[in-house]
Amino acid sequence: xxxxxxxxxxxxxxxxxxxxxNGEYILKLSDKVKKRIDECRKYLDKxxxxxxxxxYGITTGFGSLCNKSISHHELEQLQKNxxxxxxxxxxxxxxxxxxxxxxxxxxxxxxxGYSGAHVDTVQYILDFYNNDxxxxxxxxxxxGASGDLAPLSNxxxxxxxxxxxxxxxxxxxxxxxxxxLGWKPVKLQSKEGLALLNGTQFMSAHxxxxxxxxxxxxxxxxxxxxxxxxxxxxxxxxxxEKLHRIRPHQGQIQTAANIRAILDGSELAERxxxxxxxxxxxxxxxxxxxATKDAVLYVSNVVLTEINSVTDNPTVFAESxxxxxxxxxxxxxxxxxxxxxxxxxxxxxxxxxxxTAQLILGNRSLPEFLVAKPGLNSGLMIPQxxxxxxxxxxxxxxxxxxxxxxxxxxxxEDHVSMGANAATKLLKIIDNLERIFAIELIxxxxxxxxxxxxxxxxxxxxxxxxxxxxxxxINSDKVMYKExxxxxxxxxxxxxx
Numbered sequence: 001x002x003x004x005x006x007x008x009x010x011x012x013x014x015x016x017x018x019x020x021x022n023g024e025y026i027l028k029l030s031d032k033v034k035k036r037i038d039e040c041r042k043y044l045d046k047x048x049x050x051x052x053x054x055x056y057g058i059t060t061g062f063g064s065l066c067n068k069s070i071s072h073h074e075l076e077q078l079q080k081n082x083x084x085x086x087x088x089x090x091x092x093x094x095x096x097x098x099x100x101x102x103x104x105x106x107x108x109x110x111x112x113g114y115s116g117a118h119v120d121t122v123q124y125i126l127d128f129y130n131n132d133x134x135x136x137x138x139x140x141x142x143x144g145a146s147g148d149l150a151p152l153s154n155x156x157x158x159x160x161x162x163x164x165x166x167x168x169x170x171x172x173x174x175x176x177x178x179x180x181l182g183w184k185p186v187k188l189q190s191k192e193g194l195a196l197l198n199g200t201q202f203m204s205a206h207x208x209x210x211x212x213x214x215x216x217x218x219x220x221x222x223x224x225x226x227x228x229x230x231x232x233x234x235x236x237x238x239x240x241e242k243l244h245r246i247r248p249h250q251g252q253i254q255t256a257a258n259i260r261a262i263l264d265g266s267e268l269a270e271r272x273x274x275x276x277x278x279x280x281x282x283x284x285x286x287x288x289x290x291a292t293k294d295a296v297l298y299v300s301n302v303v304l305t306e307i308n309s310v311t312d313n314p315t316v317f318a319e320s321x322x323x324x325x326x327x328x329x330x331x332x333x334x335x336x337x338x339x340x341x342x343x344x345x346x347x348x349x350x351x352x353x354x355x356t357a358q359l360i361l362g363n364r365s366l367p368e369f370l371v372a373k374p375g376l377n378s379g380l381m382i383p384q385x386x387x388x389x390x391x392x393x394x395x396x397x398x399x400x401x402x403x404x405x406x407x408x409x410x411x412x413e414d415h416v417s418m419g420a421n422a423a424t425k426l427l428k429i430i431d432n433l434e435r436i437f438a439i440e441l442i443x444x445x446x447x448x449x450x451x452x453x454x455x456x457x458x459x460x461x462x463x464x465x466x467x468x469x470x471x472x473x474i475n476s477d478k479v480m481y482k483e484x485x486x487x488x489x490x491x492x493x494x495x496x497x
Contacts, residue, residue, distance in 0.1 A: 008033040008111025036113035043318035044116040079193030087153035091140035101205035144331030144419030148202030161185030198312035206423035231447035252290030266457040281354035295344035331419030335402035338422035390432040
């Protein structure tokens with residue numbers, strides 16, 4: 001039985017967003033939220049009826065057509081035309097989790113009562129979500145400036161009976177799905193089309209999913225890094241609390257504490273070492289992982305602010321009798337934050353691949369390429385190649401999208417954020433990073449087994465015993481991509497605390 005979540009009743013938080021992305025809630029509007037939406041709409045209807053002053057996007061055209069007046073009897077057609085003409089997203093289909101988030105985030109933004117939408121229109125969005133009718137949206141076409149115009153238009157085409165959806169396990173015309181349910185297309189009133197497709201919900205939904213994945217990746221980084229450290233016969237002194245107290249970056253302190261906890265009770269960590277220092281990829285785990293954690297925290301705060309905001313245009317302030325046209329749809333806050341997160345996550349892959357490379361060098365009593373008979377067997381030679389390839393690709397993806405801008409709408413929209421491009425490539429970095437970590441885990445587990453009978457910490461030993469149920473010790477060469485995919489699934493499906 002799904003739980004009910006009242007959208008717009010309280011601020012959105014990551015715990016709920018993960019469940020929303022997975023379709024675990026029934027989303028509803030409380031009476032209080034309905035009243036808030038309705039009061040704004042009633043004010044807008046009255047304002048339009050009693051004024052002859054042009055209001056952008058309500059009684060005018062859009063973008064550079066803002067000086068074209070629209071007569072009152074054409075206002076409904078104006079909004080329908082807007083959705084159809086702007087539905088120009090293209091490329092690959094957006095994942096279901098992101099589509100669900102887009103629907104929920106837009107419903108939340110409209111529920112705040114500054115957009116002039118009808119209660120029935122917001123409820124229709126929730127009906128799509130609750131019945132798992134997922135519009136087909138593509139991942140390219142947004143400049144991230146007048147909001148995410150193209151993808152949001154594709155998202156809401158089905159509300160007016162156009163476009164395509166996934167329903168009951170198949171892709172179909174939205175008109176067919178609506179007919180099965182006995183639903184009629186919504187008739188958008190003044191301002192409603194603009195309220196639907198102006199906003200940053202495409203960028204924001206990608207950012208939410210990226211952060212939800214990042215929270216888990218940060219745990220992978222520390223855990224797998226600690227296994228590598230112990231398998232490399234690394235020193236524990238660089239993780240001493242005193243060292244990090246005198247350079248008190250929060251992420252650094254937290255990472256050092258995590259590594260100490262993970263390695264607590266390890267025979268390998270506690271035994272005497274012949275070497276006096278480890279390479280940076282081991283010794284500087286707190287500084288590198290910690291800096292990424294601080295970046296993730298910063299980006300989390302930016303995204304939480306954004307998704308709990310009103311980002312369409314114009315904005316209706318009924319209480320002060322104002323309709324203000326501004327630029328809250330501009331994605332610059334997200335674009336900069338996503339570029340920052342991309343760089344921070346790419347660095348986790350950078351340092352992970354270096355630890356993998358150190359483990360296969362044949363140093364510190366470990367066999368070259370971590371196989372018993374190197375030469376006859378290539379062992380773990382090529383997994384490191386694959387990790388290096390993805391690390392290099394992530395460096396390309398980490399190039400900031402936000403430094404670019406291309407003029408659009410005949411010069412009216414002359415600075416754009418490219419935040420949507422920052423958002424979509426961020427997920428590509430994360431996909432690569434998961435695979436880079438999987439390769440490090442294969443390598444670290446193999447190296448650790450060469451240290452037997454010495455043991456690591458109880459925590460790591462239990463983790464490795466669970467992993468060995470899925471991926472066995474590699475005695476001689478075998479088909480490696482299957483081991484990688486199994487390891488990847490082990491990490492993605494596990495809940496490691």
